[in-house]
Amino acid sequence: MKSRVKTGGTPPAAHPSGDDTGGTCGGGAPGGGTALGLRDVRVTLPSAQGDLRILRGVSFSVARGEIVAVAGESGSGKSTSILAALRLLPAGARVDGSIECAGADVLGMGGRELRRLRARGARLIFQDPWRALHPMKRIGAQLVESARTADPDLSRAKARALAEETLGRVGIPDPASRMRSHPHEISGGQAQRIVIAMALVARPAVLLCDEPTTALDVTTQAQILELLRDLNRELGLSIVIATHDLDVIADIADRLVVMYAGEVVESGPTAEMLARPRHPYTYALLRAAPGLAGGGRLHAIAGRPPSPAERPAGCAFAARCPSVHDRCATVRPEPREVLPGRTVACLRAEGYGAVTGGDA
Numbered sequence: 146m147k148s149r150v151k152t153g154g155t156p157p158a159a160h161p162s163g164d165d166t167g168g169t170c171g172g173g174a175p176g177g178g179t180a181l182g183l184r185d186v187r188v189t190l191p192s193a194q195g196d197l198r199i200l201r202g203v204s205f206s207v208a209r210g211e212i213v214a215v216a217g218e219s220g221s222g223k224s225t226s227i228l229a230a231l232r233l234l235p236a237g238a239r240v241d242g243s244i245e246c247a248g249a250d251v252l253g254m255g256g257r258e259l260r261r262l263r264a265r266g267a268r269l270i271f272q273d274p275w276r277a278l279h280p281m282k283r284i285g286a287q288l289v290e291s292a293r294t295a296d297p298d299l300s301r302a303k304a305r306a307l308a309e310e311t312l313g314r315v316g317i318p319d320p321a322s323r324m325r326s327h328p329h330e331i332s333g334g335q336a337q338r339i340v341i342a343m344a345l346v347a348r349p350a351v352l353l354c355d356e357p358t359t360a361l362d363v364t365t366q367a368q369i370l371e372l373l374r375d376l377n378r379e380l381g382l383s384i385v386i387a388t389h390d391l392d393v394i395a396d397i398a399d400r401l402v403v404m405y406a407g408e409v410v411e412s413g414p415t416a417e418m419l420a421r422p423r424h425p426y427t428y429a430l431l432r433a434a435p436g437l438a439g440g441g442r443l444h445a446i447a448g449r450p451p452s453p454a455e456r457p458a459g460c461a462f463a464a465r466c467p468s469v470h471d472r473c474a475t476v477r478p479e480p481r482e483v484l485p486g487r488t489v490a491c492l493r494a495e496g497y498g499a500v501t502g503g504d505a
């Protein structure tokens with residue numbers, strides 16, 4: 146169903162609200178094999194210079210039990226895609242296209258359904274875990290609140306038991322005593338585990354992680370990603386991870402969605418995209434990733450992406466593209482399916498070899 150929605154300027158819900166009782170979008174909701182689907186999503190934001198087209202027809206989907214990484218440089222539209230999925234864009238934002246979460250039409254939702262969506266349909270994990278934790282409330286109380294907001298029929302005792310069990314599940318030692326701690330008593334890595342636990346107790350259909358490890362040290366980053374992968378494997382949790390750092394997610398993502406200047410330029414199974422990137426931007430991102438270049442020379446991507454106000458007429462990547470040709474300046478490449486489940490938006494899409502240690 147196609148919709149056009151003006152969002153009401155609701156700020157991201159740092160703490161779950163407890164006032165919803167209805168709705169259709171939740172972890173246990175029926176509805177096909179898709180946990181989250183964006184189809185031709187366009188987002189326009191008002192600004193002093195006029196309307197800014199931030200997303201220009203973004204499509205990707207996350208099957209149940211799948212990990213999808215949304216990658217791209219800063220400003221490519223990753224966060225906007227995630228916030229659009231939860232209708233959390235700033236006041237005045239216009240969203241066109243269609244967004245589906247666990248079988249429900251997100252752009253057609255009313256207030257109550259939206260609260261339900263945010264409480265248990267799709268839960269957000271931010272880069273900064275402290276943003277999601279109330280500094281004055283005990284960790285146990287925050288977990289119980291999250292569980293009971295998602296399922297108001299859950300008794301306080303059952304919610305506490307679920308909270309404690311989930312803390313153990315995400316690797317928090319001595320969960321019973323941790324329940325009584327306040328956020329200032331824990332480390333950044335533990336805080337992110339607790340934020341993940343707060344999402345898990347709500348049994349969401351999909352976890353939306355926006356740069357979930359960027360604020361953490363390298364060892365903790367790896368542990369949090371391992372935790373996400375375990376939760377995906379053991380609970381069948383569907384996960385989206387937005388990141389500018391392809392190294393970080395290449396090992397755990399089933400599929401990659403590469404964004405540039407508000408568009409998806411390439412998407413497909415991770416292994417295939419690493420072995421044979423087809424879009425020059427994907428290739429450039431891979432060559433700029435230390436882990437994936439495997440000790441080979443790193444190639445920074447020269448230049449910078451265009452801002453939404455200065456986007457050129459044809460291909461947005463043309464000014465930085467080593468394979469550019471005349472038509473790229475005037476013809477906007479539409480995403481096309483080059484293999485089953487693999488799309489590329491490039492007039493050439495010629496394909497490159499895998500980026501390896503010997504690549505120079």
Ligand SMILES: Nc1ncnc2c1ncn2[C@@H]1O[C@H](COP(=O)(O)OP(=O)(O)OP(=O)(O)O)[C@@H](O)[C@H]1O
Nearest residue numbers: 190199218219220221222223224225226235452453
């Ligand atoms: N409220 C806003 N008003 C104006 N422009 C915005 C607003 N929010 C985002 N943008 C612009 O939209 C584009 C996409 O931003 P977005 O944050 O979605 O990208 P991103 O890929 O998540 O980048 P980052 O990793 O830096 O968060 C950027 O050019 C950004 O400047």
